[in-house]
Amino acid sequence: MTALPDRSRGVIALREESCTSCMVCARECPDWCIYIDSHKETEPATGEGARPKTRHVLDRFAIDYALCMYCGICIEVCPWDALFWSPEYDHAAGDVLGLTHERETLVTWMRSVPSVD
Protein backbone atom coordinates (compact mmCIF):
# COMPACT_ATOMS: atom_id res chain seq x y z
CA MET A 1 0.00 0.00 0.00
CA THR A 2 1.29 3.45 -0.85
CA ALA A 3 1.89 5.88 1.96
CA LEU A 4 -1.37 7.50 2.99
CA PRO A 5 -2.22 9.64 5.99
CA ASP A 6 -3.15 7.13 8.69
CA ARG A 7 -6.56 8.75 9.13
CA SER A 8 -7.49 8.33 5.46
CA ARG A 9 -11.02 7.02 5.00
CA GLY A 10 -10.71 3.70 3.22
CA VAL A 11 -12.90 1.02 4.73
CA ILE A 12 -15.01 0.76 7.88
CA ALA A 13 -13.70 -1.40 10.71
CA LEU A 14 -15.65 -3.05 13.52
CA ARG A 15 -14.39 -3.18 17.09
CA GLU A 16 -16.74 -6.01 18.01
CA GLU A 17 -16.13 -5.94 21.76
CA SER A 18 -17.57 -2.41 21.83
CA CYS A 19 -20.74 -3.21 19.85
CA THR A 20 -23.92 -3.56 21.93
CA SER A 21 -26.18 -4.44 18.94
CA CYS A 22 -28.10 -1.21 19.61
CA MET A 23 -29.10 -0.93 15.91
CA VAL A 24 -28.38 2.82 15.71
CA CYS A 25 -25.96 2.45 12.78
CA ALA A 26 -28.30 0.14 10.84
CA ARG A 27 -31.17 2.60 11.30
CA GLU A 28 -29.18 5.70 10.38
CA CYS A 29 -27.50 4.16 7.33
CA PRO A 30 -28.97 5.95 4.26
CA ASP A 31 -28.18 2.95 2.05
CA TRP A 32 -29.54 0.26 4.36
CA CYS A 33 -26.32 -1.71 3.96
CA ILE A 34 -25.63 -2.70 7.58
CA TYR A 35 -27.09 -6.01 8.74
CA ILE A 36 -27.15 -6.92 12.42
CA ASP A 37 -28.52 -10.01 14.19
CA SER A 38 -28.36 -10.39 17.93
CA HIS A 39 -30.01 -12.27 20.77
CA LYS A 40 -30.58 -11.73 24.47
CA GLU A 41 -28.78 -13.65 27.16
CA THR A 42 -29.63 -13.55 30.81
CA GLU A 43 -26.89 -13.69 33.37
CA PRO A 44 -27.98 -15.06 36.74
CA ALA A 45 -28.10 -12.68 39.66
CA THR A 46 -24.90 -12.42 41.62
CA GLY A 47 -25.19 -11.85 45.32
CA GLU A 48 -28.10 -11.16 47.60
CA GLY A 49 -30.72 -8.66 46.42
CA ALA A 50 -29.28 -8.57 42.88
CA ARG A 51 -31.41 -9.15 39.79
CA PRO A 52 -30.56 -11.20 36.72
CA LYS A 53 -28.92 -9.12 34.00
CA THR A 54 -29.99 -9.20 30.37
CA ARG A 55 -27.42 -8.39 27.74
CA HIS A 56 -27.42 -8.43 23.96
CA VAL A 57 -25.08 -10.78 22.17
CA LEU A 58 -24.04 -9.97 18.62
CA ASP A 59 -24.64 -12.81 16.15
CA ARG A 60 -24.08 -11.09 12.85
CA PHE A 61 -22.62 -7.74 11.81
CA ALA A 62 -22.15 -7.22 8.08
CA ILE A 63 -21.61 -4.23 5.80
CA ASP A 64 -22.47 -4.60 2.12
CA TYR A 65 -19.77 -2.54 0.40
CA ALA A 66 -21.59 -2.97 -2.92
CA LEU A 67 -24.18 -0.54 -1.50
CA CYS A 68 -22.11 1.48 0.97
CA MET A 69 -21.31 5.00 -0.21
CA TYR A 70 -18.65 5.53 2.44
CA CYS A 71 -20.48 8.46 4.01
CA GLY A 72 -19.27 7.52 7.50
CA ILE A 73 -22.61 8.29 9.19
CA CYS A 74 -22.50 4.90 10.99
CA ILE A 75 -19.13 5.79 12.50
CA GLU A 76 -20.41 9.20 13.47
CA VAL A 77 -23.60 7.99 15.18
CA CYS A 78 -22.24 4.91 16.97
CA PRO A 79 -22.74 5.70 20.68
CA TRP A 80 -20.21 3.02 21.67
CA ASP A 81 -17.23 3.81 19.42
CA ALA A 82 -17.43 0.42 17.78
CA LEU A 83 -16.92 1.62 14.20
CA PHE A 84 -13.80 3.30 12.81
CA TRP A 85 -12.32 4.43 9.52
CA SER A 86 -9.39 2.31 8.41
CA PRO A 87 -7.07 3.70 5.71
CA GLU A 88 -7.09 0.37 3.84
CA TYR A 89 -8.84 0.66 0.50
CA ASP A 90 -7.81 -2.36 -1.55
CA HIS A 91 -10.84 -4.56 -0.86
CA ALA A 92 -12.08 -5.03 -4.43
CA ALA A 93 -13.82 -8.34 -5.10
CA GLY A 94 -14.37 -10.42 -8.25
CA ASP A 95 -17.88 -11.30 -7.16
CA VAL A 96 -20.45 -8.81 -5.90
CA LEU A 97 -21.29 -11.14 -3.01
CA GLY A 98 -17.68 -10.84 -1.90
CA LEU A 99 -18.30 -7.16 -1.17
CA THR A 100 -20.48 -8.06 1.80
CA HIS A 101 -17.97 -8.07 4.62
CA GLU A 102 -19.09 -10.19 7.53
CA ARG A 103 -17.98 -9.57 11.08
CA GLU A 104 -14.89 -11.78 10.67
CA THR A 105 -13.64 -9.50 7.87
CA LEU A 106 -14.73 -6.22 9.44
CA VAL A 107 -12.75 -6.87 12.61
CA THR A 108 -9.54 -7.44 10.64
CA TRP A 109 -9.59 -3.83 9.42
CA MET A 110 -9.00 -2.72 13.03
CA ARG A 111 -5.34 -3.61 12.52
CA SER A 112 -4.83 -0.39 10.51
CA VAL A 113 -7.01 1.95 12.60
CA PRO A 114 -4.80 4.58 14.21
CA SER A 115 -4.75 4.52 18.00
CA VAL A 116 -7.21 6.88 19.63
CA ASP A 117 -4.88 7.43 22.61
Place this chain on the structure above:
Amino acid sequence: MTLDDFAATRDVPSDDWYEAASELKGSGHDFFDWLSAYDDSDAGVAVVARIWSVRDRHGAMLRTRVAREGGLLPTLTTLWEGAAWHERETAEMFGIGFTGHPDPRPLLLPDGFDGHPLRKEFVLASRVAKEWPGAKEPGESVAGRKRPPGVPPAGTWGS
Protein backbone atom coordinates in the same frame (compact mmCIF):
# COMPACT_ATOMS: atom_id res chain seq x y z
CA MET B 1 -12.17 35.63 -1.66
CA THR B 2 -14.49 34.79 1.23
CA LEU B 3 -17.10 32.10 1.61
CA ASP B 4 -19.77 34.74 1.02
CA ASP B 5 -18.52 35.25 -2.51
CA PHE B 6 -19.24 31.62 -3.26
CA ALA B 7 -22.49 31.44 -1.36
CA ALA B 8 -23.99 34.80 -2.35
CA THR B 9 -27.59 34.09 -3.25
CA ARG B 10 -29.88 36.61 -4.91
CA ASP B 11 -33.58 36.13 -4.30
CA VAL B 12 -35.77 37.40 -7.10
CA PRO B 13 -39.53 37.28 -7.76
CA SER B 14 -40.42 34.68 -10.38
CA ASP B 15 -41.45 37.47 -12.79
CA ASP B 16 -37.86 38.74 -12.75
CA TRP B 17 -36.24 35.30 -13.15
CA TYR B 18 -35.23 35.62 -16.79
CA GLU B 19 -34.17 39.23 -16.52
CA ALA B 20 -32.01 38.57 -13.46
CA ALA B 21 -30.29 35.67 -15.23
CA SER B 22 -29.82 37.79 -18.30
CA GLU B 23 -28.20 40.55 -16.23
CA LEU B 24 -25.80 38.05 -14.68
CA LYS B 25 -24.81 36.87 -18.11
CA GLY B 26 -24.26 40.46 -19.18
CA SER B 27 -22.00 41.07 -16.19
CA GLY B 28 -19.60 38.32 -17.23
CA HIS B 29 -21.26 35.32 -15.57
CA ASP B 30 -21.02 33.36 -18.78
CA PHE B 31 -20.95 29.77 -17.56
CA PHE B 32 -24.21 28.04 -16.61
CA ASP B 33 -23.23 25.66 -13.81
CA TRP B 34 -26.51 24.06 -12.73
CA LEU B 35 -30.18 24.58 -12.01
CA SER B 36 -32.26 22.63 -9.54
CA ALA B 37 -34.96 23.11 -6.90
CA TYR B 38 -36.10 22.12 -3.44
CA ASP B 39 -39.52 21.62 -1.93
CA ASP B 40 -39.99 24.57 0.45
CA SER B 41 -43.37 23.29 1.71
CA ASP B 42 -45.91 26.11 2.10
CA ALA B 43 -43.51 28.66 0.60
CA GLY B 44 -43.70 26.77 -2.70
CA VAL B 45 -40.96 25.24 -4.80
CA ALA B 46 -37.66 27.11 -4.59
CA VAL B 47 -35.70 27.05 -7.85
CA VAL B 48 -31.99 27.76 -7.69
CA ALA B 49 -29.51 28.34 -10.50
CA ARG B 50 -25.77 28.74 -10.15
CA ILE B 51 -23.96 30.82 -12.73
CA TRP B 52 -20.19 31.13 -12.87
CA SER B 53 -17.86 33.75 -14.24
CA VAL B 54 -14.91 32.02 -15.88
CA ARG B 55 -12.99 35.28 -16.16
CA ASP B 56 -13.49 36.47 -12.57
CA ARG B 57 -13.62 32.98 -11.04
CA HIS B 58 -16.78 34.05 -9.26
CA GLY B 59 -20.11 32.30 -8.81
CA ALA B 60 -23.60 33.66 -8.28
CA MET B 61 -26.68 31.86 -7.04
CA LEU B 62 -30.08 32.96 -8.21
CA ARG B 63 -33.18 31.82 -6.36
CA THR B 64 -36.90 32.24 -6.82
CA ARG B 65 -40.05 30.59 -5.59
CA VAL B 66 -43.01 29.31 -7.62
CA ALA B 67 -46.37 27.83 -6.62
CA ARG B 68 -46.47 24.13 -5.77
CA GLU B 69 -49.44 23.70 -8.08
CA GLY B 70 -48.95 24.92 -11.62
CA GLY B 71 -45.75 26.86 -10.89
CA LEU B 72 -44.16 28.24 -14.05
CA LEU B 73 -40.87 29.93 -14.89
CA PRO B 74 -39.51 31.16 -18.21
CA THR B 75 -36.82 28.88 -19.63
CA LEU B 76 -33.17 29.97 -19.49
CA THR B 77 -32.30 27.91 -22.56
CA THR B 78 -32.28 31.01 -24.73
CA LEU B 79 -29.41 32.32 -22.57
CA TRP B 80 -27.63 28.99 -22.08
CA GLU B 81 -28.67 25.99 -24.17
CA GLY B 82 -27.16 23.75 -21.52
CA ALA B 83 -29.99 24.65 -19.14
CA ALA B 84 -32.30 22.34 -21.12
CA TRP B 85 -31.54 19.09 -19.30
CA HIS B 86 -31.48 20.79 -15.89
CA GLU B 87 -34.91 22.31 -16.50
CA ARG B 88 -36.34 19.01 -17.77
CA GLU B 89 -35.15 17.22 -14.67
CA THR B 90 -36.36 19.97 -12.32
CA ALA B 91 -39.77 19.97 -14.03
CA GLU B 92 -40.36 16.22 -13.64
CA MET B 93 -38.93 15.98 -10.14
CA PHE B 94 -40.85 18.92 -8.65
CA GLY B 95 -43.95 19.24 -10.85
CA ILE B 96 -43.28 22.74 -12.15
CA GLY B 97 -42.99 23.98 -15.73
CA PHE B 98 -40.61 26.03 -17.86
CA THR B 99 -42.36 28.10 -20.50
CA GLY B 100 -40.66 28.31 -23.87
CA HIS B 101 -38.57 25.18 -23.29
CA PRO B 102 -37.61 23.71 -26.69
CA ASP B 103 -38.10 20.07 -25.61
CA PRO B 104 -40.08 19.75 -22.37
CA ARG B 105 -40.18 15.91 -22.24
CA PRO B 106 -39.30 14.17 -18.94
CA LEU B 107 -35.55 13.55 -18.78
CA LEU B 108 -35.13 10.58 -16.44
CA LEU B 109 -38.56 9.25 -15.49
CA PRO B 110 -40.23 6.58 -17.65
CA ASP B 111 -43.38 7.31 -19.66
CA GLY B 112 -46.51 7.45 -17.56
CA PHE B 113 -44.67 7.88 -14.25
CA ASP B 114 -47.07 9.14 -11.62
CA GLY B 115 -45.89 11.84 -9.23
CA HIS B 116 -42.86 14.05 -8.64
CA PRO B 117 -40.22 12.12 -6.71
CA LEU B 118 -38.39 15.02 -5.05
CA ARG B 119 -41.50 16.58 -3.52
CA LYS B 120 -41.94 15.98 0.18
CA GLU B 121 -45.28 14.19 -0.17
CA PHE B 122 -43.79 11.57 -2.49
CA VAL B 123 -43.50 8.21 -0.73
CA LEU B 124 -40.32 6.26 -1.40
CA ALA B 125 -41.94 3.00 -2.45
CA SER B 126 -38.57 1.32 -2.93
CA ARG B 127 -38.13 1.67 0.82
CA VAL B 128 -41.05 -0.71 1.25
CA ALA B 129 -39.94 -3.23 -1.39
CA LYS B 130 -36.75 -4.08 0.50
CA GLU B 131 -36.80 -5.19 4.11
CA TRP B 132 -35.35 -2.48 6.35
CA PRO B 133 -32.31 -3.77 8.26
CA GLY B 134 -33.12 -1.27 11.01
CA ALA B 135 -36.54 -2.83 11.72
CA LYS B 136 -34.99 -5.27 14.19
CA GLU B 137 -34.81 -4.39 17.85
CA PRO B 138 -31.57 -4.83 19.79
CA GLY B 139 -31.32 -8.43 20.87
CA GLU B 140 -33.52 -9.70 18.05
CA SER B 141 -32.90 -11.34 14.70
CA VAL B 142 -36.43 -11.07 13.34
CA ALA B 143 -37.71 -7.77 11.97
CA GLY B 144 -40.24 -6.04 14.21
CA ARG B 145 -43.00 -3.64 13.21
CA LYS B 146 -40.79 -0.57 13.12
CA ARG B 147 -41.24 1.38 9.88
CA PRO B 148 -38.36 3.05 8.06
CA PRO B 149 -38.26 6.86 8.27
CA GLY B 150 -40.32 8.54 5.55
CA VAL B 151 -42.69 5.62 4.96
CA PRO B 152 -46.26 6.21 6.22
CA PRO B 153 -48.34 3.36 7.69
CA ALA B 154 -49.58 0.71 5.26
CA GLY B 155 -53.06 1.39 3.92
CA THR B 156 -52.67 5.18 4.07
CA TRP B 157 -50.93 5.52 0.71
CA GLY B 158 -50.50 3.79 -2.65
CA SER B 159 -53.16 1.68 -4.28
